[in-house]
Amino acid sequence: MPGTLAKGAVLTALVAAVLVPLWAVLVTSLASRKTIDAAGGMVMVPREIDPSAYITIFSGGQITQAVWISTLVTVLGTTVSLVLTVLAAYGLSRPGSVGHRGLLFFFLLTFLIFPGLVPSYLVVTGLGLKDSIWSLILPSAISVFNLVVIRAFFMNVPGELLDSARIDGAGEFHILVRIMLPLSKAVVAVVGLFYAVGYWNAYFNAVLYIDDNDKFPIQRVLQSYILAGQSPNVSGAAVSLPGVTAYPPTLAVKMAVVVVTVVPAVIVYPFVQRHFTKGVITGAVKG
Amino acid sequence: MSGRGAAGASSAPAAADQRPPAGRPPVDRRPRHSLRDRLRRDWPLLAMTAPAAALLLVFHYLPTLGNVIAFQDYNPFVGDDPIEAFLYSEWIGFGNFEALFRDPLFWDAVRNTLTITAFQLVFFFPLPIMLAILLNSLVSGRVRGFVQSVVYLPHFFSWVLVVTFFVQMLGGAGLLAQEMRQAGLQPWDIMTNPDTFIVLVTAEAVWKDIGWGAIVFLAALAAIDQNLYEAAAADGANRWRRLWHITLPGLRPVIVLLLIMRLGDALSVGFEQFILQREAVGREAAEVLDTFVYYQAISTQQWGLGAAAGLFKAAVGLVLILAANHVAHRLGEQGVYSKS
Numbered sequence: 001m002p003g004t005l006a007k008g009a010v011l012t013a014l015v016a017a018v019l020v021p022l023w024a025v026l027v028t029s030l031a032s033r034k035t036i037d038a039a040g041g042m043v044m045v046p047r048e049i050d051p052s053a054y055i056t057i058f059s060g061g062q063i064t065q066a067v068w069i070s071t072l073v074t075v076l077g078t079t080v081s082l083v084l085t086v087l088a089a090y091g092l093s094r095p096g097s098v099g100h101r102g103l104l105f106f107f108l109l110t111f112l113i114f115p116g117l118v119p120s121y122l123v124v125t126g127l128g129l130k131d132s133i134w135s136l137i138l139p140s141a142i143s144v145f146n147l148v149v150i151r152a153f154f155m156n157v158p159g160e161l162l163d164s165a166r167i168d169g170a171g172e173f174h175i176l177v178r179i180m181l182p183l184s185k186a187v188v189a190v191v192g193l194f195y196a197v198g199y200w201n202a203y204f205n206a207v208l209y210i211d212d213n214d215k216f217p218i219q220r221v222l223q224s225y226i227l228a229g230q231s232p233n234v235s236g237a238a239v240s241l242p243g244v245t246a247y248p249p250t251l252a253v254k255m256a257v258v259v260v261t262v263v264p265a266v267i268v269y270p271f272v273q274r275h276f277t278k279g280v281i282t283g284a285v286k287g
Numbered sequence: 288m289s290g291r292g293a294a295g296a297s298s299a300p301a302a303a304d305q306r307p308p309a310g311r312p313p314v315d316r317r318p319r320h321s322l323r324d325r326l327r328r329d330w331p332l333l334a335m336t337a338p339a340a341a342l343l344l345v346f347h348y349l350p351t352l353g354n355v356i357a358f359q360d361y362n363p364f365v366g367d368d369p370i371e372a373f374l375y376s377e378w379i380g381f382g383n384f385e386a387l388f389r390d391p392l393f394w395d396a397v398r399n400t401l402t403i404t405a406f407q408l409v410f411f412f413p414l415p416i417m418l419a420i421l422l423n424s425l426v427s428g429r430v431r432g433f434v435q436s437v438v439y440l441p442h443f444f445s446w447v448l449v450v451t452f453f454v455q456m457l458g459g460a461g462l463l464a465q466e467m468r469q470a471g472l473q474p475w476d477i478m479t480n481p482d483t484f485i486v487l488v489t490a491e492a493v494w495k496d497i498g499w500g501a502i503v504f505l506a507a508l509a510a511i512d513q514n515l516y517e518a519a520a521a522d523g524a525n526r527w528r529r530l531w532h533i534t535l536p537g538l539r540p541v542i543v544l545l546l547i548m549r550l551g552d553a554l555s556v557g558f559e560q561f562i563l564q565r566e567a568v569g570r571e572a573a574e575v576l577d578t579f580v581y582y583q584a585i586s587t588q589q590w591g592l593g594a595a596a597g598l599f600k601a602a603v604g605l606v607l608i609l610a611a612n613h614v615a616h617r618l619g620e621q622g623v624y625s626k627s
Binding site (some may be wrong): 003007010011012014015016017019020021024025039040041042044057084085086087088090091094097098099107110112113114115116117118119120121122123124125126127138139140141142144147168171172178185197200201202203204207209219222223226227228252257258261262265266270272273 | 306322325326328329330331332333334335336337338339340342343345346347349350351352353356357361366369370395419421424425430433434436437438439441443444445446448450451452454455456459460461462465490494496524526537559560561562563566577579581582584585590593594597598605615
């Protein structure tokens, strides 16, 4: 049937458009100088595995430092974001509590009015956060969308459960940690992963707020190294492995940086994917 | 994103108020307490909300109010810090806006932004719908699951990565050029050509988000009653007629909703994507409103002018989304937030 054939062709093309670049980057990052020269650039067919590009970028220097900064920002940022979002989602989950309507309006209004780039820049620098990794965390720490998603889950927990805990003398914090969180583990985990991906991928805040090369996150280094073509300060001299003593080819080093930048997203992805159709999206729709 | 948020914004309080008595005692039937009693009861909730509220106050609302520097001749050097500079800077009314509207570079940026929005409405917007219909028609769940897993993935890549992949595949030193050279052909470099830039950014956006964009349409397709298809098939409707009379009407509310959100956001076409490629293709093709604000303010230090451009964009955006929503209500659609 020609229809099936056409469908197959379209889907194959889509899958290839995603997988071929990933494959080419991975194989080239592990290729030796000889293979890269023979291919005339990007390598599609692996001949040998040469890890020297990875040894170079992880033996100190700017890329090692950038991976460390990005990891620090991601871990610290995700922790701050998730803790504050869960606390506020719980604080806003009880209609009729003091200030409930006003506070909810205060959070939701952020969807309609936006701060401009210029005043945001002035506030962050005015607080003395320039060249601090907190400038990469605090301005984007609260996603009200994520907060609304978690709040919707909290509000679906049956009230009787909470009332019985309260009769037993449990405080709000106790209820949140012992009852709410165990019941909404999945959605909290997915929101945490979304926060983590956001922090790992953030690029532009670093352009605005970070001038110190030692505090560049990985996306910023990837941009200056590959897109702007500046060579990073890679301290690793010649790599000496048994049998190999040579500088790894520049292209392999570049592609190794790309792989290092992709890997966290690819690791996190299956965990998010399992949930995002049934968990987060339905939660958001129920609102 | 903001539009989707607005949908949550309106429905969340409504859902809270319409809670059936079984869930939690309705608000009104609670015994009336004095404010002091209620504070004593609810202070832990307030304390939990406070840190997040404080962050929004400082990093969202304070800069929103800070937009008033659009009416100033803001000079960072008249004070020791931005706050002091703000207090000492001169108020000049609409001077920045007058200068902005006389600036041909600003109108270039507006024109580029609107052209890209229009182009992407035609060449990007329908693609996730087609992909969703295609995926939905697959018989094999395993093939479908595999394709979905692969095409959703690039959504989780940063723009730096997306542009890097395009450079390595289609750039002057990329895989395609390399293969063409070996085949004796003259390679072209789409990454630095201003004339085809609009196609390039659209291709990048499609690569990154076609799968992600299809999710919401897949959910809508799953909600269509399968009996309709069987009944139509029994009546002799062929595949295209079923698509036209059942599938597309089933998707209509979602399509209209996303169309409104896109129109309300017509002045935003993405920011990092353009900042990253502006050097390579030049200002004429790649300057959009967001990059204009950045280059005016932070690169060339014309703070007031940049803030004015930002405020202009925000104000027009708000008007556009309200107008688009009004039109949707007129057409009998639900719109972004419900008419109450």
